[in-house]
Amino acid sequence: MPNLIINRLLYRVETEHGKYGADIPFTPGLNIIYGPNSVGKTSIITGLIYGLGAEKGLGIFKSDQNPFKPEFYKSISGYPIIKSYLILEISNGERTYSVFRYIKGDNTDIVAVKETTIDNFYKISEHKRLIVAGEGVFSEDGYQKFLFDFIGLNIVELPTYDQKQSKLYFENILPLFFVEQRAGWSQIQARQVTRYNIRDIKKVVFEYLMGLDRFVLHQIIIRKKELEDQIKKIKDDTLNKEENLLVILNAEKVDDIPIINSGKIGKTSIYDYIKYLKDKYKAESENINSISSKNKDFEDSNSKLRDNLRRLDYELRTLTSRIDKIDTEINGYENYLQRIQKNKYKNKQLKKIQELNIDVNITSCPVCENTLQNHSDNECILCHSDKRKKISSPDENLIFLEDEENTFKKVIRQRKLDKRKYLELKNSTKDKIALYEKQLEHQTNTYAGKDFAVLREKILEIDSIHKELERLIRIEQRWSELNPSRKLLKSLEQKLIDIKEEIEKYQQTENDKKTLKNIKDNIHNNLKSLGIFKSNTNLIDSIKLDESDNYTPYLDNYDIYNISSSSDNIRIILSYYLSLLQTSISDLTGKVKFPNILILDEPKQQNLDNDSLLNCIDEIEKIPSDKSQIILTTYSESPKDKQKLKKYINYEMISSTDYLLKKINE
Incomplete structure (x- = not known):
């Protein structure tokens, strides 16, 4: 199963007075980006996400918004920036590509992709120009299609709330392996992108990435909701029109047929009553013509x-x-x-x-x-x-x-x-x-004798019959115009019955049970290691996954987030994301599509204490480094803590003035 591995990130910023840049290497296993606040740790994470074309996962809502700090695209050291770009080197365990993208330049919505390392990027001319944003991101020239193929993910279409179909985008998958620094630690999948209007997006993306058989069922359930909404809309519209016609007729509906209380032949359908009036009109017309022709x-x-x-x-x-x-x-x-x-x-x-x-x-x-x-x-x-x-x-x-x-x-x-x-x-x-x-x-x-004496009354009567006949025919035509809606309604209702039967027959598969149990067990083990709930093991072991609420952790008798401290909430979220990676690595079925990477931006800034972070590192050390990659930004004033983390620090900014971007000579 292909993975997503970050090998290297290169920044270049050019001004008239010189060039600035940074070169950040990564390896499989744990990678710690180390340094105090405001030196550029998050800018490294931003570059990774931007290089993957998923900046919407950073909370960017408009296409023209730049996710970087001004020193990447406005000015640096007081000098206006002419152009800036990054090159991101990624691997899937089998092939390696380098992705060039402008931060400030000719076209920020296009990337140049070469199958090579960054060191050889400028030595190779052959490349692909791929679309990052707008129409065509899933076409043969689309960056989304490239990423899905690269990681080994299937491109799927999912129902939306407006009864259309939308593809599942990379930025929808991203929130299950990337936790953004600010809002990302507030809840699980906090930065999930909802702009595509996909139904139950958090739930469906979990089922998709974790390879649950229920993913197919979930699509059926979504289709069921769509059908119910569609049926309700058609039914309301049809019934309103039918009721108006029944009021005009002073009739009632039986088996989709208006029944009229005529007063002449009793209760009868509109069709039989029209036939009766036609026959009577014909007979009376012939009678009048017979009388009129006598003289x-x-x-x-x-x-x-x-x-x-x-x-x-x-x-x-x-x-x-x-x-x-x-x-x-x-x-x-x-x-x-x-x-x-x-x-x-x-x-x-x-x-x-x-x-x-x-x-x-x-x-x-x-x-x-x-x-x-x-x-x-x-x-x-x-x-x-x-x-x-x-x-x-x-x-x-x-x-x-x-x-x-x-x-x-x-x-x-x-x-x-x-x-x-x-x-x-x-x-x-x-x-x-x-x-x-x-x-x-x-x-x-x-x-004319007695017959012709009542001719006028008969003429008036036949005129009345004719007017009533015309009125009923018009109403009958309007009633018949609703037949296609009735037919469609019956067809949709039958489909809904079939879908409900299919849902009722569903039994949670052994694969789903095993996967969810593995996730839950990993969450329990991680939380025990992190010391949540004062290490109350009984309470920790009571934590379940709520399948109706996006597969988030919960307790039957307590609100899991209210009985815990703010640091406990971070421990829960951190344990959850680790459990997904742990479950994916232990999967032997090949169904799990999780890309075996975690990008965790500054959990300590969200009240996570040093001890909990070090305990988390202990759990990470148990994960096979050759099968996963974890990128973590953090810092500690304690030399002892740094010593514990030292072997995992792949990039360090040692002081509050040691900024990420540095002047370079090329």
């Missing part, structure tokens, strides 16, 4: 009478409308007359006041008590209005209003006369209608 002259006369009745009926409606309009017009004129009469009254009163002022010789205003004789000739004697505005006098107003009143009275008299004329025409038309109706009735009784 051609009578039919012609009848037709003329009906035409006259229709014409007179139209004239009657027109006359009624005109009379209504005249009534409205007269009411408007009469309202206006009332306002004229009110204005006449006001002007007569004003005239009396003026006459009173002259006759009685009033010298002061009864309101403001000003002397009237002292006012300018330009002002009104009483109201002081400016005479230059030429306001009409009461006499002038009265003359105008009386003239207007007479005019409107004449108009009203004329319109009332018009109304009487239209009323006469209306009454005359009514008389003609009554005459024609009487004549039509007389002709019916005289010339």
